[in-house]
Amino acid sequence: MASEKITELEFLLSYDILKQLTGTMERTGCSAADIIEQALRQFLSARKDGNAVYLSAPINALVEGLYVENTTIAEVRQHGDFGLGTFNYLDGEMLLLDGRVYQIRSDGHVYDVGDDERSPFACVTFFSPDTLDDINGDSGVSDLATILDGLIPSPNMLYAIRVDGIFSSVRCRAASRSENYMPLVEATRDQSVFDFHEVRGSLAGFYTPAFMASLNAPGFHLHFLAEDRRRGGHLIDCTIKEARIGIQHVPRLDVGLPVTLDYLTVDLTRDIGEDLEKAEK
Amino acid sequence: MASEKITELEFLLSYDILKQLTGTMERTGCSAADIIEQALRQFLSARKDGNAVYLSAPINALVEGLYVENTTIAEVRQHGDFGLGTFNYLDGEMLLLDGRVYQIRSDGHVYDVGDDERSPFACVTFFSPDTLDDINGDSGVSDLATILDGLIPSPNMLYAIRVDGIFSSVRCRAASRSENYMPLVEATRDQSVFDFHEVRGSLAGFYTPAFMASLNAPGFHLHFLAEDRRRGGHLIDCTIKEARIGIQHVPRLDVGLPVTLDYLTVDLTRDIGEDLEKAEK
Numbered sequence: 001m002a003s004e005k006i007t008e009l010e011f012l013l014s015y016d017i018l019k020q021l022t023g024t025m026e027r028t029g030c031s032a033a034d035i036i037e038q039a040l041r042q043f044l045s046a047r048k049d050g051n052a053v054y055l056s057a058p059i060n061a062l063v064e065g066l067y068v069e070n071t072t073i074a075e076v077r078q079h080g081d082f083g084l085g086t087f088n089y090l091d092g093e094m095l096l097l098d099g100r101v102y103q104i105r106s107d108g109h110v111y112d113v114g115d116d117e118r119s120p121f122a123c124v125t126f127f128s129p130d131t132l133d134d135i136n137g138d139s140g141v142s143d144l145a146t147i148l149d150g151l152i153p154s155p156n157m158l159y160a161i162r163v164d165g166i167f168s169s170v171r172c173r174a175a176s177r178s179e180n181y182m183p184l185v186e187a188t189r190d191q192s193v194f195d196f197h198e199v200r201g202s203l204a205g206f207y208t209p210a211f212m213a214s215l216n217a218p219g220f221h222l223h224f225l226a227e228d229r230r231r232g233g234h235l236i237d238c239t240i241k242e243a244r245i246g247i248q249h250v251p252r253l254d255v256g257l258p259v260t261l262d263y264l265t266v267d268l269t270r271d272i273g274e275d276l277e278k279a280e281k
Numbered sequence: 282m283a284s285e286k287i288t289e290l291e292f293l294l295s296y297d298i299l300k301q302l303t304g305t306m307e308r309t310g311c312s313a314a315d316i317i318e319q320a321l322r323q324f325l326s327a328r329k330d331g332n333a334v335y336l337s338a339p340i341n342a343l344v345e346g347l348y349v350e351n352t353t354i355a356e357v358r359q360h361g362d363f364g365l366g367t368f369n370y371l372d373g374e375m376l377l378l379d380g381r382v383y384q385i386r387s388d389g390h391v392y393d394v395g396d397d398e399r400s401p402f403a404c405v406t407f408f409s410p411d412t413l414d415d416i417n418g419d420s421g422v423s424d425l426a427t428i429l430d431g432l433i434p435s436p437n438m439l440y441a442i443r444v445d446g447i448f449s450s451v452r453c454r455a456a457s458r459s460e461n462y463m464p465l466v467e468a469t470r471d472q473s474v475f476d477f478h479e480v481r482g483s484l485a486g487f488y489t490p491a492f493m494a495s496l497n498a499p500g501f502h503l504h505f506l507a508e509d510r511r512r513g514g515h516l517i518d519c520t521i522k523e524a525r526i527g528i529q530h531v532p533r534l535d536v537g538l539p540v541t542l543d544y545l546t547v548d549l550t551r552d553i554g555e556d557l558e559k560a561e562k
Contacts, residue, residue, distance in 0.1 A: 037294055037298055214493070
């Protein structure tokens with residue numbers, strides 16, 4: 001029975017995955033159909049409600065100055081088409097929008113990023129908003145925080161947030177390429193700040209519960225990209241004219257732990273809350 | 282081309298998953314073969330080095346007294362064949378060994394657990410040790426901690442730990458079925474303590490870095506099950522005669538966030554470290 005099915009699969013699958021499949025069939029006693037069905041069920045549902053916020057590393061490692069990790073952009077994109085982060089040597093701000101990865105450098109320019117580039121920290125998900133809300137009239141960044149607070153039903157959940165609209169003003173920063181091991185609070189003192197006016201664009205980011213602060217920046221964390229894809233950065237301040245806010249509830253957190261010697265030997269016992277707050281400002 | 286392949290798949294897959302598959306093909310433009318291959322690659326590799334420690338909920342919710350969640354044992358088993366946890370209403374200690382789920386109740390008996398039972402907290406993985414070490418001669422629980430400390434190369438990684446051997450003595454506890462909302466530190470005051478002598482059995486559990494303390498019990502957390510599968514509990518103390526220690530490095534953490542009203546509205550801002558330490562003793 002099983003061998004019959006395998007014959008049917010031979011033209012469908014590469015040899016290496018077929019070999020793994022038959023190995024798993026022998027080990028578990030499950031049929032090819034059972035395994036494929038279970039795999040498809042997980043794979044297809046992961047793109048819907050089984051969705052996770054994926055962190056390529058715990059943020060406390062970044063705060064301690066670990067700016068060189070082995071995670072490639074290709075790997076990051078396996079876990080999401082939306083999100084933010086940074087690049088090795090803290091070389092600018094990362095923004096992922098509709099599956100494309102942008103690097104906003106301290107020179108003020110936005111670069112397309114190849115799959116082989118590497119990141120010490122990225123936070124991504126497959127974006128599919130559960131709610132859409134329109135706002136009109138001038139809203140400052142504190143108004144935006146209040147509006148977002150009102151839109152998220154619980155502080156204990158993760159949310160992906162996308163804001164598309166027209167901004168009267170946006171103030172952004174981009175971290176400068178930095179030496180490895182320089183603590184984040186020092187490294188971000190040397191950053192570029194940009195002001196944009198009357199600009200159409202998108203904010204992309206997350207809300208993270210306070211009790212996960214050692215893993216991801218707690219509260220709201222948003223990066224901006226102009227519609228022309230030529231300006232952007234880590235959001236410091238803004239005034240929104242009109243915008244559509246999409247919010248996705250994400251009931252899962254998925255954290256990669258780097259296996260670099262630096263990560264394995266760094267002291268992560270310090271409470272990084274204060275440093276992170278300073279650095280994110 | 283795609284429709285040809287779908288015909289071949291019709292006898293393999295249930296209708297609902299076939300429908301999802303064709304939906305995804307239309308949306309992404311990928312062929313059935315591509316999607317199945319990607320799904321199988323993820324599914325089969327998740328059982329190898331892509332392995333995660335899966336938490337069905339952050340442990341701080343349990344510490345605050347949330348003992349009723351919707352996670353079924355069937356769901357827990359999708360994420361591992363090895364681990365520990367508890368059951369709804371804190372009704373005893375959970376141990377997962379070789380894919381079977383055991384419930385050690387405060388009456389001292391060990392029960393087999395059905396897939397429909399529910400758990401407010403479980404921590405599991407697919408166990409496949411990276412290292413095996415034998416120990417001989419009397420080792421107390423503090424010796425065991427020292428030995429395990431020596432075997433784990435970094436305090437910043439997650440490890441699954443299995444100890445099979447002969448124990449001169451084991452002291453275990455099992456939590457008593459408790460009212461929902463009673464804080465863990467109070468609920469575990471009412472627990473049963475068992476002493477076993479000259480017993481063959483297994484310890485199963487994890488090492489968790491201190492910076493993840495809001496999500497999982499930090500340090501070493503082990504549950505015991507006798508070889509006869511009739512005695513066990515949360516490990517308090519032991520003396521090991523001889524044992525084999527298997528350790529698996531797990532470079533990923535996967536946390537489910539419950540979507541129950543209780544979870545979404547509970548206050549999780551408190552530092553639960555001290556309570557957890559008391560409750561785990």
